[in-house]
Amino acid sequence: MADEVILLDYWASPFGMRARIALREKGVKFECREENLRDKSPLLLQMNPVNKKIPVLIHNGKPVCESMNVVQYIDEVWSGKNSIFPSDPYQRAQARFWIDFIDTKVYEPADKIWSTTGEVQETAKKDFIEALKILEAELGDKPYFGGDNFGFVDIAMTGYYSWFEPFEKCANFSIESECPTLMASAKRCLQRESVVNSIPNPDELFALALKLRKEYGV
């Protein structure tokens, strides 16, 4: 019996992008259902009653929530193609460490860069670049965080890479001049087929950011 795979998603979400990329890396057929985050569907509220957030992967009726959990689950269930997570326990621990770093130290300032102004935005820019520089040091001269292969940490970052241009425009700075090696890896990731098919045009993301800023009176 064929798998039924549904992804509850929101087009602009870096977290949703992670799940989409992982599914496409594995060649999994899935149905993507767009959520209106201001009017969440009964299915979303039923499948993620605790956090009520996207992405939610519903595999044969059973939900998996939290984007990197979804990515790990996808890697384990569809293990044949394009391994995402390293097999060595120490490498896995390093990958998990960097996911935790990204989802705290990159996430918090990233959220403020496009949605604030003045001093708050300046501090967010500073914190964001600091976090990216630490990641860049970890990347070193590897093409990807996963080494030669696009992996778990790369997928986590690619959701944010799609937002780099809108961030730069909202906050008037250049990520490339601060973190050239990271940008080179980002460009490599953004060219992968699974990514090209999974992320929106940066102009659309920037338009969304501007629309929301206007609504919030920023």
Place this chain on the structure above:
Amino acid sequence: MADEVILLNFWPSIFGMRTTIALEEKGVKYEYREEEDVINNKTRLLLEMNPVHKKIPVLIHNGKPVCESIVQVQYIDEIWPEKNPFLPKDPYQRAQALFWADFIEKKVCVCGRRVWTTKGEELEAANKEFLELLKILQSELGDKPYFGGDKFGFVDTVLIGFFCWFPAYEKFGNYSMESECSELMAWGKRCMQRDSVANYLPDPERVIGYVLHLKKLFGLE
């Protein structure tokens, strides 16, 4: 060649308790090193092994560091898989366990910190939220003896450190955990019957003393 396992820790840390209990559950021989003054005077080893966050716990396995307690518990489970496995083998069950660990980390830990670092209205809001979060966990536990089902598992390991902090939360929150979350308290007592937990969770009175000391230090009285 025998493994060399070192744990850099600070005794009241809920995070350190996870790793300690995980090592004990697996029967791993390890050297415990207390960071005596983790706030003001971190050891060179800690700074070298966790340069990014400079925090305990740090697990050093044959000279190589693993940082972040939930990462450490998974690592320990993968390196020493035979005894007392923490995470289920089934990918779906594993995803559920990881979800709850993330919930504890991102919601319960963060809110718990607000309980002892705020006062007045902020404290009242923190207390209300903290109890709500514990009730969500209680509902997930249901009538299972452990979050892991019949066996003490991953989520139990991630949460149990809170049990010795509950009296401190009660004191600063001015409520009774027993009357608010009796099933969770029963779970805690059940876990305390395990040697790994009973021998390594600090005395709650000592934790209260530590929190009072911190509140004074940071002018939070």
